[in-house]
Amino acid sequence: MTSTSLSTTETVDSQGEWEPKIMAFCCNWCSYAGADLAGTSRIQYPTNARILRVNCTGRISPEFILAALNMGADGVLVSGCHPGDCHYTSGNLKARARWALMETAIEQAGVDPRRVRLQWASASEAQVFADGVRTLTEQVRKLGPIRREWV
Amino acid sequence: MADPVSIAMGQGSSCWGCFQSLVDIHLNLAQVLPALEIKYWQAVADFKLHHLESYEDKSIVVGLYEGMARTEEDIHLLKLLRDKCQVLIAFGSCSCFGGIPGLANFSDIEECYDVKFRENATVTGGKVPSENLPGIAPVVKPNNSFVDIDIYLPGCPPTSKLILTAVTKLLAGEPIELPPHTVCHYCEREKKETPVEKILRPYQGIADPDRCLLEQGYICMGSSTWGLCEGQCVNKGATCRGCFGPPPPILQDHGANSMAMLGTYAPLPSEQIKEQVKDPLGTFYRFDYATSNLGQIRIKREEVKTR
Numbered sequence: 001m002t003s004t005s006l007s008t009t010e011t012v013d014s015q016g017e018w019e020p021k022i023m024a025f026c027c028n029w030c031s032y033a034g035a036d037l038a039g040t041s042r043i044q045y046p047t048n049a050r051i052l053r054v055n056c057t058g059r060i061s062p063e064f065i066l067a068a069l070n071m072g073a074d075g076v077l078v079s080g081c082h083p084g085d086c087h088y089t090s091g092n093l094k095a096r097a098r099w100a101l102m103e104t105a106i107e108q109a110g111v112d113p114r115r116v117r118l119q120w121a122s123a124s125e126a127q128v129f130a131d132g133v134r135t136l137t138e139q140v141r142k143l144g145p146i147r148r149e150w151v
Numbered sequence: 152m153a154d155p156v157s158i159a160m161g162q163g164s165s166c167w168g169c170f171q172s173l174v175d176i177h178l179n180l181a182q183v184l185p186a187l188e189i190k191y192w193q194a195v196a197d198f199k200l201h202h203l204e205s206y207e208d209k210s211i212v213v214g215l216y217e218g219m220a221r222t223e224e225d226i227h228l229l230k231l232l233r234d235k236c237q238v239l240i241a242f243g244s245c246s247c248f249g250g251i252p253g254l255a256n257f258s259d260i261e262e263c264y265d266v267k268f269r270e271n272a273t274v275t276g277g278k279v280p281s282e283n284l285p286g287i288a289p290v291v292k293p294n295n296s297f298v299d300i301d302i303y304l305p306g307c308p309p310t311s312k313l314i315l316t317a318v319t320k321l322l323a324g325e326p327i328e329l330p331p332h333t334v335c336h337y338c339e340r341e342k343k344e345t346p347v348e349k350i351l352r353p354y355q356g357i358a359d360p361d362r363c364l365l366e367q368g369y370i371c372m373g374s375s376t377w378g379l380c381e382g383q384c385v386n387k388g389a390t391c392r393g394c395f396g397p398p399p400p401i402l403q404d405h406g407a408n409s410m411a412m413l414g415t416y417a418p419l420p421s422e423q424i425k426e427q428v429k430d431p432l433g434t435f436y437r438f439d440y441a442t443s444n445l446g447q448i449r450i451k452r453e454e455v456k457t458r
Contacts, residue, residue, distance in 0.1 A: 066407050
């Protein structure tokens, strides 16, 4: 199995307080542009999210999300085009179906499903994207570090 | 004929199905057996554990380990085989990925004890036996977390043909090269481009014998599973349950990728797919929970409890 462990690099702020580490997958055509717009519009949102651009949410296998959690991400955000608006016609519908399966599976395996979030944010919805990051960060902050469950 | 190759075969917690499959190579045994010098095979040859312990390190060429390491004795045997053998083969899906015994991690050890020993249909007020028995590990960890494994030979069980191919290559000193195709490559059913409209349980409806089972709505994991079985089940009318694990690279997250596969073929709204797939963890992780990302998270959590 993946032996690389990012969990040894805890994120702390200047006061030494724990900060949630959020992995964010954004699709190239909507949410990544939305995140970009959030930046150019100077919308304030938590800095906890590490954004990774993928061409489409349909590219994201649950393996990516689960591997991120296993390697020490405290939460995972997947953000894509609204259903029906996918640049590749149906990628986000596939992502949505996978998400439903994965959400049930992680709950069965005893991982809190509030650590993961799927949202739809178009290229013009900078505020929706920023709010999503804020919501997930606050949710995960309440749950605590994922390592707390096993360290 | 060349000198026989020394071989040791160990069995952990398992059903003996993989070695049964080895014995099932039938008349080919006549060629294979004289080429082997069996150094240890607890169920077949009269060697004891202390014999294996007394061999020099790396003195045996090939070691096969079947099953999971659930008890302390299993863990000892697995480590011993690694010390004594030059090449260690994880033999069967339990040995490669955790297999069915790995599903024990769905529950914690106390829950397992309750069902097995304390309270069940035939026992009330039972006790966990402790005398003259090896201790039980509190959590099932995959074999590759204890030792380095050189060759993974998955399958539940590996087919006799696969075993014969592997053993023949080993005896000739050649690398074992296996085709990387998934089960679908060997499936004779017709595949059309149709998204699945409704996911069915195996008992629902009557399946068309000539058409892809997945397209008809039955959860068949053929497209995410290594086809070393050559499509036995799907060609006989049963869906693939994924017993050969992921295609190469061998330790990718088979369960997660199977969920991705089903989501691709059945892009249904969330409520519908949640309603129709009752048990995603049990369905998609049946043979490789212990080595999957979710399984690893669970193992880390169970280990904390026992500290």
